[in-house]
Each structure stands twice: as C-alpha cells, then as structure tokens.
Amino acid sequence: MKKKFTHLLLTAVLVVGATLPLAGIVRADAASDASNRALTWLETQQDATAGLAFDGLVDSFEDFWGPNNPKQIVYTYDQAVAAIAFIVKGERVRAEKVLNKMRDIQDPTGYWLNSYWYNNGAGEEIREHVGPVVWMAMAAMAYEKQYNDTRYRPMAIKALDWSLQYQQANGGVAGGWSAWSNSNEPWSSTEHNIDIYRVLQYYASVDSTKAAKYNAAATKVKSFLDNKVWDDANKRFTGGWKNDTNLIDPKLPLDVNPWAVLALGTTGTHNYGASLDYVENANGVPGTLANPRYKQTLTYNDAGNTLTGYDFDWTDEVKPAYDDNGNQIGNTGADVWFEGSAFMSLAYYMKGDVSKANAINTEIIKKQGTSGASLGGIPYSLKGTSNSYWVMAQQNCVSSTGWLILSLAHFNPFTGQYLTGGNPTNPPTPTDPTTPTPDPGTGTGDHTTADYTAGVTKVSATAISINIKPVTTAKYVDIHYKINGGSQQNYRMTNSSGTWKQSVTGLSTGTKVEYWFTYEKSGPQYDSTHYTYTLN
Incomplete structure (x- = not known):
C-alpha cells in the first residue's frame, strides 16, 4: 500500500460535517456490474504487460509519460491485490499468471523489491519492505484456501522466513531494507505487522515444520500491536514504532484501523472495532495530528456533484508536506483515498453495519471509469494531495480497483475468507487442503x-x-x-x-x-x- 508518487495537486473543495448519504445504496445488481467492470479494467492492465519482461503481471496505474507512452511500473503489493481479486472473480488462470511470475522473480532469500519496470524487469523502487512481501504470501494463502492447491506455499514460506529476520525484541517486525539509505529501515510499521499476523498463523497451522516458529512469532507480533502501537486513550492504532529512538511514530494514517479490524476482529485484547468510530467521528477543523479529520465530502466532477469518502491522512489543511528527511513532498489538503475507503467499507461489513458498508461502496463507484481504457478503473485518490508520506496519484490504479472487488464480494484477504456481515470469531485451524x-x-x-x-x-x-x-x-x-x-x-x-x-x-x-x-x-x-x- 505504501508507494511514492509525484502528480499534480488540485485544489480540494471541502464540505464540512457531511455524512455518508442514506440514499443510493448499492443494489446487488449494481454491485455486480461495478465488480465486473472493475475486473475488465484489471484484465486490461494485465494484458498490457503481454510479451514484455514481466508478462502476466498487472500494470499498477493507468498512467503515461506522454501519448501512447505508459510508465510501465508494477508494484509488488498491487500484484498481491490483483491476484486476490482475480481469485474472488473466479479468474484462476489470470491469478496464476500473476503468482507464477512473482514466484519466478522472487529473490532466493525470499523478498521482492517494492516495484519493478515491467518492460525490462529492472527494479524501480529499490527497497525490500516487509509489507508488500507479506502481501504476496497472503495472496498465496488466498489461492491455497480457495483452490485447495498448495503450489505457491513454498513461495509464501520463503517470504515469511525472510520477513522474520527483522523481528525486534518488542515483538514488532521492522520495515526491511532500503537502498535509499543502504541500511535497514529504522521503523516498525503497524500496517506491516497487521499484515503478517494472520498469515503467520495460517502457515503455522498447515506446515508442521514451521508451527512452533510461526506461532511464537505471531504471538510476539500481537503483543507489539496490543502494547506498543494501540492507543487505548483514543481507541485507535498509531502508525508505528521508531526503533532507533524507541518512540511511537506520531503519524496517524487511516489504514491501520480498518486493517486491524479485518485482521484482529472487532473485539479481543482491546476494543478494535472502536477504531472505526474514532475514524468516523474525528472532526478537527482543520484536521491536524492533535485533532484529526478523515471523512471528507468533495466535488468529483465539473457539474459540482459530491462524494463522501475517507482520506489517507489526518489533515485537510493546504500546506507543504515534508518527509522524514525534510524534503518537501507536495502539499496536504482534503482528499478521498478510494482504496482506503474500500478498507472502511469491508471493516464496517465485518462489524455488522451492512448499510454503512454498502453506502461507502456507492460513493466509490461514483468515480469508476465508464468508457474506453478507463472502463471499470478506480482512481487512487480524488484530488492528488500529499498524504504526508507521498503525493497520491489521481489515475486509476490496481489497489483501489482490486479492493473494490474485495469489498463488494465481502472477501477478507487477511484471513482468506468471505465475511457474513457480522463479527467473526478467530478462523478455525485449517487442515491441509490437499488431503482428501x-x-x-x-x-x-x-x-x-x-x-x-x-x-x-x-x-x-x-x-x-x-x-x-x-x-x-x-x-x-x-x-x-x-x-x-x-x-x-x-x-x-x-x-x-x-x-x-x-x-x-x-x-x-x-x-x-x-x-x-x-x-x-x-x-x-x-x-x-x-x-x-x-x-x-
């Protein structure tokens, strides 16, 4: 999910205090149509790589350097999302194209780079981050559970073993390695640790040779999530932990809250479901770290129509944003992050608020492409602001489009299971699906x-x-x-x-x-x- 973009910032028009509309809920037929259109777009993006070095992968963005000159970048996280979306849509052959190529290019030690140029196979973002690597293991888990086929299990095991070299004394798994600093990342991301928790548990349950190691590692990860990055006073998760300073990461990205609900459930050691309430009710004017705002209602077309969704970060102030090294990365401002809005929809569905989940999907579909090469695609963001980590793209992308498919199908990628519109208990321990x-x-x-x-x-x-x-x-x-x-x-x-x-x-x-x-x-x-x- 973490990517670096540089795109034009547009001015956002904010309507303060608006709520998701009660009318216009996605009907079953409309949801199916939107899901099928999203599949069409993913297929087009996969077909774009045919005959090139990374044939079978899915072009991450509908973006171009100029006329008929696509940028040709594939992000590892996006390949996992696309593979899972293909599985959900019954497109097994397309899912296998993604998984086969990712298996082919996996480093012998178990990692993938964050992104690649698919025309020549060279690395694009030369960083080896735990989150995207674990998402590929998650995609292998989804394939294994849905098709009763373990062919990608070795790939997943290598990915998990590589990731666990970064587990810290406090239980958190650190971010990985970066060529940007030629060193290990000094932070442990809440997001990455949410990613790995259920995947470790699953593979511990189906591989007896890994059971002790993975169960122990998962227990440590859970302790890190509960004791280091959960903010009990505000009933929310924080962005992560700074291992070099032993301090909490002060940033408050949206995704850690709905993803935690999907991975941990709504209740447990803490009231994780309350983090959705926190996101929903955060109403800072303007939004700041001390008083955030995530939900935004903004114009989305020239006619002045509006849609309501959730921003990546906590602020709607229009001002310069800076990375950890003091470099400016665009300007912040009110925005809607469509991928993150789909996270919220699925988390609400899991919590049992089906009408809220459907209403969010209705809003996302307002920006779905309706014709040509854009048919079915969903943009990454509405306005192209900086989310305080990078500048968000406005082009249609795999992550938002794939997550719309997952949300409409009520498929939880963290457990590899379909949801039923209520808070599930911990998933049952699976048996090896190849044993008849x-x-x-x-x-x-x-x-x-x-x-x-x-x-x-x-x-x-x-x-x-x-x-x-x-x-x-x-x-x-x-x-x-x-x-x-x-x-x-x-x-x-x-x-x-x-x-x-x-x-x-x-x-x-x-x-x-x-x-x-x-x-x-x-x-x-x-x-x-x-x-x-x-x-x-």
Missing part, C-alpha cells in the same frame, strides 16, 4: 457443509453418479475428478431440480476417484474440499 476426505465407497457417501450436501451414488459395477445440492441456488457447478491418481477431468455438471450431477463410467472394483467442486454462490465462486470415493 474419504467416502465410504458404498451408498451415497454424503458430505454436508454449510454450503452444500455432496456425495456419490453407485449406479452399477462400472459406474457412479457424483452429485451436489447447494444450499443457495447456484448458477453453475463444475466437477473436477481424477481416477486412480490420473489426469484431472473437468466438466460443467447437469442441474436436475437443484441437484447437480455428473456420471463417471468405465470403472472397476477398487477404482479410486478423487473429486471436488467449483460452485457459484451469490456472485463469488468457491472451491470445495477434495473427497475420495472407492468403488466396492
């Missing part, structure tokens, strides 16, 4: 889950019928199976009054069939557990 669940081999061999009942009926000595009955009516169900460990077969199943069926013939006593399903449920696509049936 056996059928008894006689009778139906039914398996019942919250989504479906499935099983096998023996039709004759040489034939079986595999069936699945979804709880929610499915638009389609695909069957995948292997006979005695042979090549995988894939078919669209036949729907018979809500039960989907597929016949398998030419079998003999003792034949082992491994099978699983891909099914649609209310828009998103899901993959089932793998099952086995032995014909007796």
Whole structure:
C-alpha cells in the first residue's frame, strides 16, 4: 500500500460535517456490474504487460509519460491485490499468471523489491519492505484456501522466513531494507505487522515444520500491536514504532484501523472495532495530528456533484508536506483515498453495519471509469494531495480497483475468507487442503457443509453418479475428478431440480476417484474440499 508518487495537486473543495448519504445504496445488481467492470479494467492492465519482461503481471496505474507512452511500473503489493481479486472473480488462470511470475522473480532469500519496470524487469523502487512481501504470501494463502492447491506455499514460506529476520525484541517486525539509505529501515510499521499476523498463523497451522516458529512469532507480533502501537486513550492504532529512538511514530494514517479490524476482529485484547468510530467521528477543523479529520465530502466532477469518502491522512489543511528527511513532498489538503475507503467499507461489513458498508461502496463507484481504457478503473485518490508520506496519484490504479472487488464480494484477504456481515470469531485451524476426505465407497457417501450436501451414488459395477445440492441456488457447478491418481477431468455438471450431477463410467472394483467442486454462490465462486470415493 505504501508507494511514492509525484502528480499534480488540485485544489480540494471541502464540505464540512457531511455524512455518508442514506440514499443510493448499492443494489446487488449494481454491485455486480461495478465488480465486473472493475475486473475488465484489471484484465486490461494485465494484458498490457503481454510479451514484455514481466508478462502476466498487472500494470499498477493507468498512467503515461506522454501519448501512447505508459510508465510501465508494477508494484509488488498491487500484484498481491490483483491476484486476490482475480481469485474472488473466479479468474484462476489470470491469478496464476500473476503468482507464477512473482514466484519466478522472487529473490532466493525470499523478498521482492517494492516495484519493478515491467518492460525490462529492472527494479524501480529499490527497497525490500516487509509489507508488500507479506502481501504476496497472503495472496498465496488466498489461492491455497480457495483452490485447495498448495503450489505457491513454498513461495509464501520463503517470504515469511525472510520477513522474520527483522523481528525486534518488542515483538514488532521492522520495515526491511532500503537502498535509499543502504541500511535497514529504522521503523516498525503497524500496517506491516497487521499484515503478517494472520498469515503467520495460517502457515503455522498447515506446515508442521514451521508451527512452533510461526506461532511464537505471531504471538510476539500481537503483543507489539496490543502494547506498543494501540492507543487505548483514543481507541485507535498509531502508525508505528521508531526503533532507533524507541518512540511511537506520531503519524496517524487511516489504514491501520480498518486493517486491524479485518485482521484482529472487532473485539479481543482491546476494543478494535472502536477504531472505526474514532475514524468516523474525528472532526478537527482543520484536521491536524492533535485533532484529526478523515471523512471528507468533495466535488468529483465539473457539474459540482459530491462524494463522501475517507482520506489517507489526518489533515485537510493546504500546506507543504515534508518527509522524514525534510524534503518537501507536495502539499496536504482534503482528499478521498478510494482504496482506503474500500478498507472502511469491508471493516464496517465485518462489524455488522451492512448499510454503512454498502453506502461507502456507492460513493466509490461514483468515480469508476465508464468508457474506453478507463472502463471499470478506480482512481487512487480524488484530488492528488500529499498524504504526508507521498503525493497520491489521481489515475486509476490496481489497489483501489482490486479492493473494490474485495469489498463488494465481502472477501477478507487477511484471513482468506468471505465475511457474513457480522463479527467473526478467530478462523478455525485449517487442515491441509490437499488431503482428501474419504467416502465410504458404498451408498451415497454424503458430505454436508454449510454450503452444500455432496456425495456419490453407485449406479452399477462400472459406474457412479457424483452429485451436489447447494444450499443457495447456484448458477453453475463444475466437477473436477481424477481416477486412480490420473489426469484431472473437468466438466460443467447437469442441474436436475437443484441437484447437480455428473456420471463417471468405465470403472472397476477398487477404482479410486478423487473429486471436488467449483460452485457459484451469490456472485463469488468457491472451491470445495477434495473427497475420495472407492468403488466396492
């Protein structure tokens, strides 16, 4: 999520004290249309890299040096977001293009650079930051959970092992290494530690060789989040910790609060859900570090129409911004950060405030591209101000567009699970998804889950019928199976009054069939557990 941009600052028009509109909530059909348009834009950005050094990755921005001269930069974090968005949309082949290329270019020690030039494969932002690296492990986790396929697990393990070399005595994982200073980063980002917490827990649960190390590291990270960067007086998270001075980072970026809710839940050691209230009710006039303001209502077109969303940083004052070295990085001012607004939508959905989540998405969609190469894209920011870290781009980008897909699908990337509109408990410890669940081999061999009942009926000595009955009516169900460990077969199943069926013939006593399903449920696509049936 952390990137460096230099773009034109436009003057922002602020309407003080406005609230999200109650009318115009995203309807299911409108949400599906917006999600499909966003997918179209991501596909266009991925196709832009075809035939070049990093073919398969997704161009991060719809930006150009000049006419027909794209900038050709891919950010590592964006590739993770794009891969997860493709998974959510059922575009497995496109997700694999991203993940395969990122696996190919991963440094043997486990890191990726923050960004690359995709035309020639050279590094662009020569920094090795923990956050983007962990997001690639998160994308591998999402793939593994959704497709029951562990092919990217080694990549994720290398990424986590590399990241943990930076864990500090206080439990926090420091930022990584930077060529800008030719040294390790002197800070531990709250954001990066939120990123790594659940990913460590997941891979500890599925890799016994890493369980002790990763569980211990996750416990330390959680202690850092709870005891170093949580501000209990204000019920919010701060930006991070300065390891060189042992002081809190005074900056208060928006994202650490919704991301913490998504990763930690709304309750736990602290009332994490209260951080959303803090963001919502911060009403400084003007916004300052001492009295922040995040929610902004600004004009977004020439007709003077407005939209309401959330800014990256705490200030709406128009004044010069400076980095930690005293260099000016544009000017601050009121803005809407569309990616961050999608974070807030998904966090509100997790908290159980579905109407609020939908209202935020409605506002984001107001700026979605409607034609040409921009169709479906969402800008990074509305006004192009400095967020006190860098100048935010106004072009359509992967991060905002991908996060709109996640928000509309209610998919939580921190756990790799779909949300149900309420505060979930900690996710259950998963089993290795490649271990099939056996059928008894006689009778139906039914398996019942919250989504479906499935099983096998023996039709004759040489034939079986595999069936699945979804709880929610499915638009389609695909069957995948292997006979005695042979090549995988894939078919669209036949729907018979809500039960989907597929016949398998030419079998003999003792034949082992491994099978699983891909099914649609209310828009998103899901993959089932793998099952086995032995014909007796």
